[in-house]
Amino acid sequence: MSEEVIVRFPPSPTGYLHIGGARTAIFNWLFARKHGGKFILRIEDTDAERSTEESIQGIIDGLTWLGLDWDEGPYFQSQFAHEHKQVAENLLKEGKAYKCFCTREELEAKRKKALKEKRDIKYDGTCRNLSPEQIEEKEAAGMPYVVRFKVPERQGKIGYDDKVLGRIEKDYREIEDFVIMRSNGRPLYLLCNVVDDIRDRITHIIRGQDHMSNTIRQILLYEALGARPPVFAHMPLTLDLQKRKISKRTHGEVVSVQWYREMGFIPWALVNFLVLLGWNPGTDQEIFSREELIQAFSLERINKSNSVFNYRKGDPKFFTDPKAISINAHYLRTMPIEEIAHMIKDDFKKEGIWLDAYEGEKKKWFLSTLDLIRSRFHTLKDFARQGRAYFADDFEFDPKALKKNVLKRPELKELLPALASELEAVESWNLETTEDAVRKFAESRALKAGIIINGMRTVLTGQLKGPGIFDVMVAIGKDRVIARLRNTPNLFET
RNA sequence: GUCCCCGUCGUCUAGCCCGGUCCAGGACACCGGCCUUUCACGCCGGCAACAGGGGUUCAAAUCCCCUCGGGGACGCCA
Numbered sequence: 001m002s003e004e005v006i007v008r009f010p011p012s013p014t015g016y017l018h019i020g021g022a023r024t025a026i027f028n029w030l031f032a033r034k035h036g037g038k039f040i041l042r043i044e045d046t047d048a049e050r051s052t053e054e055s056i057q058g059i060i061d062g063l064t065w066l067g068l069d070w071d072e073g074p075y076f077q078s079q080f081a082h083e084h085k086q087v088a089e090n091l092l093k094e095g096k097a098y099k100c101f102c103t104r105e106e107l108e109a110k111r112k113k114a115l116k117e118k119r120d121i122k123y124d125g126t127c128r129n130l131s132p133e134q135i136e137e138k139e140a141a142g143m144p145y146v147v148r149f150k151v152p153e154r155q156g157k158i159g160y161d162d163k164v165l166g167r168i169e170k171d172y173r174e175i176e177d178f179v180i181m182r183s184n185g186r187p188l189y190l191l192c193n194v195v196d197d198i199r200d201r202i203t204h205i206i207r208g209q210d211h212m213s214n215t216i217r218q219i220l221l222y223e224a225l226g227a228r229p230p231v232f233a234h235m236p237l238t239l240d241l242q243k244r245k246i247s248k249r250t251h252g253e254v255v256s257v258q259w260y261r262e263m264g265f266i267p268w269a270l271v272n273f274l275v276l277l278g279w280n281p282g283t284d285q286e287i288f289s290r291e292e293l294i295q296a297f298s299l300e301r302i303n304k305s306n307s308v309f310n311y312r313k314g315d316p317k318f319f320t321d322p323k324a325i326s327i328n329a330h331y332l333r334t335m336p337i338e339e340i341a342h343m344i345k346d347d348f349k350k351e352g353i354w355l356d357a358y359e360g361e362k363k364k365w366f367l368s369t370l371d372l373i374r375s376r377f378h379t380l381k382d383f384a385r386q387g388r389a390y391f392a393d394d395f396e397f398d399p400k401a402l403k404k405n406v407l408k409r410p411e412l413k414e415l416l417p418a419l420a421s422e423l424e425a426v427e428s429w430n431l432e433t434t435e436d437a438v439r440k441f442a443e444s445r446a447l448k449a450g451i452i453i454n455g456m457r458t459v460l461t462g463q464l465k466g467p468g469i470f471d472v473m474v475a476i477g478k479d480r481v482i483a484r485l486r487n488t489p490n491l492f493e494t
Numbered sequence: 495g496u497c498c499c500c501g502u503c504g505u506c507u508a509g510c511c512c513g514g515u516c517c518a519g520g521a522c523a524c525c526g527g528c529c530u531u532u533c534a535c536g537c538c539g540g541c542a543a544c545a546g547g548g549g550u551u552c553a554a555a556u557c558c559c560c561u562c563g564g565g566g567a568c569g570c571c572a
Contacts, residue, residue: 012572047571104570111568118495121568146570165499174497182570189572212498213567236500236565243564273506276521280507284520303500303507306565310505310522323506323522333535376534405532450531457532465533 005037006203009063009070010077010193012044013055015248017062018255019309020208020238023274027235028206029068030275030297040200041073046081046192062257066267067290072200077192080199084187087195087225088147088180096224097180099145100127101138122176123148147181151220160219163204163233163299170216178217190214194221202230206299209234209306210245233299236278236306246309254311254320263319264379266335266343269328273321277307287330329378337371344370344383351384353391369475372467389461390475393483397491401464405454406491412455413489415445419452420485429478435470459491460484 009025011017017025032039041063045051060074091097107123114121128150130138138145151172159169180191187195197205212234222229238246246255253259260270272288280303281288281296288296310321318325332340341358348354358366373387389395406412419441426433438456442449453469460472460481473481 010572014572044572050571100570107570115495120496122496144570168498170498176568179570184570186570188570193572208566209499210566211572214572216498234499239565241505245566276506278506282508284508286506286521305500307507308505318523321505321522326522373534375536448531453531463533467532467534468530469532 003035004201004203005032005035006040006201007032007037007206008040008042008073008197008200008202010042010044010196011059012047012050013052013059014047014050015055016058017257018246018248019257019260019270019274020246020255021059022062022066022257022270023238023277024207024235025063025068026066026271026275027279027297027302029070030294031204031206031299032071033294034297037203038071039069040075040202041070042075042077042196042200043073044077044189044193046077046186046189058258065261066257066271068271075196075200077196080192080196081186083199084192084195085181085185088187088191091149091180091224092147095150097147097149098128098130098177099135099139100148100177100179101130101143101145102126120174122174123178125177128177144183146179146183148177149180149217149220149224151175151177158216158219160215160229160232163231164236164302165209165212165234165304168212168215175216175220180221190217191221194218194225194227197230198222198225198227204231204233204299206233206235208237210237233302236303238277238309239306240309240311243306243308251311254313255309260320264347264381265324265328266331266380269331270324272331273324273327276323277309278303287327325378332377332380333375337367337374340370340374340380340383341367344380347380347384348391351388353384353388355391365475372471372475376465386463389463393480395462397458397462398464401458401462402491404464405458406488409451409455410492412451412459413492415447415452416455416459416485416488419456420482423478423482423485426478429474431470431474434473438470455488456485459488 007028009021009028011021011025029039031037041060043056043059045056056074063070088097092099110124111121127145127148154172157169157171158175159167162168178190179188181187215232215234219229240246240251244250248255257270261267268290272286272293275288275293275297276286279297279301282301283296285292285296310323312318345354348358355362357363369390370383370387373383373390377383377386384391419438422441423434423437426437438452439449442452457463457466457469457472460469460476466472467475476484
């Protein structure tokens with residue numbers, strides 16, 4: 001028996017990769033990696049009007065950024081259009097499908113009527129039993145038709161064993177004769193998807209529960225095509241706080257993978273957060289390395305119930321789900337600092353504070369400074385923003401900090417420059433000598449050290465909070481500390 | 495309306511299959527405290543849930559039934 005596992009991620013390129021799609025990709029990817037199988041990327045661009053080159057690239061970039069690698073593809077569904085059509089025509093020839101001449105208007109009217117009468121709105125089978133003569137007549141008259149799949153007339157139920165949901169069954173009589181080919185001759189998703197999955201020898205289909213009602217119909221297609229259906233696993237959906245399905249359209253950038261990149265997320269942190277939405281390892285572990293996650297993952301531990309993406313629009317404190325931020329912050333302060341350095345390089349360049357020396361003679365200083373400040377940051381962006389004063393002289397002062405620590409203490413105007421002069425005498429600039437000098441200075445002026453220390457923090461970094469002041473002094477360096485302290489009087493201007 | 499799925503702290507969830515170890519565990523968030531002349535980290539502590547109702551049982555979050563609630567699908571979209 002073959003243990004081969006082949007899964008796929010089949011996005012339709014009608015928008016950027018969003019976190020729901022990313023989560024589906026993650027689950028498939030993990031399953032493939034866990035079983036040494038293949039992960040195929042297939043772009044389902046059948047709906048030509050809505051597919052764009054831009055979103056194809058966006059999806060590929062998003063997956064790449066997340067670190068999800070695929071073994072085959074990207075394939076493009078549109079390239080197999082001929083095959084899809086051939087299959088539809090074969091089904092027609094074999095009597096497993098039929099031509100339906102009902103017009104959209106007729107169908108729409110019937111649907112409305114059924115809804116009004118509170119009946120099931122499935123297709124009534126008007127064209128299912130047309131005689132060859134009738135068909136010929138309608139065709140001769142140039143009437144357009146769609147091809148419908150002829151659901152077998154069988155008693156009882158058809159079903160499958162869902163890896164997440166368990167046994168799912170449906171009565172044959174409740175399945176309508178669904179359309180598999182449009183009147184313009186282009187086959188529909190339901191068919192294309194099955195044909196592609198058969199060709200790609202897909203063994204497991206892991207997708208959202210919103211596809212559940214397609215599954216039974218697709219199993220019918222597998223059967224009609226003489227293929228064995230794959231194993232299905234329908235994952236729970238991700239909803240918003242109002243319990244609506246999340247979508248790019250209604251939620252905007254907060255659900256786009258690209259946005260997390262722009263906001264300074266560590267890609268793996270996003271993967272780690274997303275995988276916990278609807279899955280858990282059965283232990284208390286929540287932070288996983290790539291290897292650990294692959295090892296721990298299983299379809300059996302996917303939840304049945306939908307999860308809520310805890311995001312409040314306009315929340316001043318959390319720009320996305322607080323747990324996502326917390327996981328990101330965790331990685332930020334625990335990852336090897338070299339990796340952090342690598343990830344913020346481009347951002348530093350963009351902010352104009354990158355120095356090549358950070359990878360050369362100043363590397364040690366650079367890494368230890370990043371390490372010093374990272375514990376209070378939430379995103380990679382914070383290094384270049386809140387941490388700017390460590391890497392550049394043109395940094396901004398937090399107005400609140402300035403007011404509280406500096407402006408309210410006019411004596412600092414004189415004190416800090418005086419301290420600067422004292423510091424000039426410090427020979428070897430380190431934690432002990434700087435602390436010693438500062439404390440002696442405070443003592444000599446009969447001042448509480450806290451006033452000096454808090455004032456210095458703001459004058460040196462522009463911030464209200466930060467690492468211990470002597471660490472800051474060492475990180476920023478003697479010359480710059482003295483210069484910034486001497487600049488204090490200017491802060492009282494304006 | 496019809497069909498399908500689901501329902502444990504505010505959120506993510508453990509426990510449910512195989513009833514007692516659960517006056518329900520963890521994480522995030524929130525609130526205290528310790529540490530720190532700041533803040534964060536770290537550590538300690540707190541708040542907070544079995545949707546409701548009936549059964550079955552010595553015993554139910556766990557099994558059965560009903561109700562309610564939420565979601566999905568019902569396209570010549572994917």
